[in-house]
Amino acid sequence: MTGPGIYTVGDARVACVVDCVLDSFTPQRLLPEWQDDDERLAGQMSGALTTDGRHVLLSIHSWVIWHEGKTIIVDTGAGNDKDRPYAPYFNHIKTPYLSRLAAVGVAPENVDYVLHTHLHVDHVGWNTMLVNGRWQPTFPKARHVFSRKEYAYFTDPANLTKRHRTSFQVQADSVTPIVEAGLSDMIEVTGDEVIPGFSFHATPGHTMDHASIILDSGGAKALFPGDVLHHPLQVLKPELMSVFDPNHELSLQSRRWALDYAADKNAICFSSHFPMPSAGCVTRVAEGYNWRFD
Numbered sequence: 497m498t499g500p501g502i503y504t505v506g507d508a509r510v511a512c513v514v515d516c517v518l519d520s521f522t523p524q525r526l527l528p529e530w531q532d533d534d535e536r537l538a539g540q541m542s543g544a545l546t547t548d549g550r551h552v553l554l555s556i557h558s559w560v561i562w563h564e565g566k567t568i569i570v571d572t573g574a575g576n577d578k579d580r581p582y583a584p585y586f587n588h589i590k591t592p593y594l595s596r597l598a599a600v601g602v603a604p605e606n607v608d609y610v611l612h613t614h615l616h617v618d619h620v621g622w623n624t625m626l627v628n629g630r631w632q633p634t635f636p637k638a639r640h641v642f643s644r645k646e647y648a649y650f651t652d653p654a655n656l657t658k659r660h661r662t663s664f665q666v667q668a669d670s671v672t673p674i675v676e677a678g679l680s681d682m683i684e685v686t687g688d689e690v691i692p693g694f695s696f697h698a699t700p701g702h703t704m705d706h707a708s709i710i711l712d713s714g715g716a717k718a719l720f721p722g723d724v725l726h727h728p729l730q731v732l733k734p735e736l737m738s739v740f741d742p743n744h745e746l747s748l749q750s751r752r753w754a755l756d757y758a759a760d761k762n763a764i765c766f767s768s769h770f771p772m773p774s775a776g777c778v779t780r781v782a783e784g785y786n787w788r789f790d
């Protein structure tokens with residue numbers, strides 16, 4: 497697959513497959529400390545709002561990577577038919593995700609690996625589909641690679657708080673069926689290569705064992721930062737916390753690590769939630785960092 501919307505990283509090609517777009521968050525609800533009198537930020541914000549200018553656009557999507565004869569998916573959106581009473585924007589939604597996957601030439605049975613930055617509702621949903629009333633693996637031949645610690649955390653009843661109640665439902669319908677089907681490879685997040693070209697790097701804060709995924713192909717690098725970043729404003733002002741980040745200190749540390757990595761290694765950044773095209777570059781400027789969509 498080549499053509500518009502297809503990125504090249506060394507020998508790899510990368511495409512975005514959208515699941516859905518959230519447009520119900522105001523900027524201040526997503527980033528509670530954001531002040532709209534900051535002109536440098538306002539310019540960056542303007543491209544990431546709904547047409548009425550009142551809400552942020554948050555894309556929920558997968559990245560598909562073709563590398564060394566393998567088809568790899570990073571994160572799998574929110575999924576169809578899921579019961580999400582505490583996350584109403586994902587409750588029993590129906591999206592044409594599989595048609596969009598087909599449009600970039602990918603059949604679910606031909607996916608070799610599914611890699612997860614973390615195990616939240618909007619990152620694991622398409623792992624399973626409802627078939628005859630049961631949650632079946634969508635990618636039946638794929639190895640699903642994710643943090644062992646994170647799965648243990650979100651399945652230990654001791655951690656079942658109000659904040660995590662959706663995450664517990666998510667494991668039950670979107671992750672545990674993968675584990676029970678023998679399709680999971682749970683890993684320690686060490687920064688080591690886990691499949692050819694891909695490594696998982698500890699960037700905790702948004703979740704307890706969140707990983708940023710790095711692709712290295714022939715020296716060219718790409719960063720999949722997951723939810724270390726929710727919005728381009730956080731590139732310009734890393735100290736802006738997302739409402740979804742429970743551990744502010746660790747989130748900021750992880751965000752600075754990711755921004756330094758992207759800027760220093762000239763790594764294209766394939767974000768999890770920036771509006772389309774959602775990919776771009778981090779550069780250093782006098783005030784810190786800047787973001788440019790590519």
Ligand SMILES: [Zn+2]
Pocket residue numbers: 616618619723768769
């Ligand atoms: Zn997310």
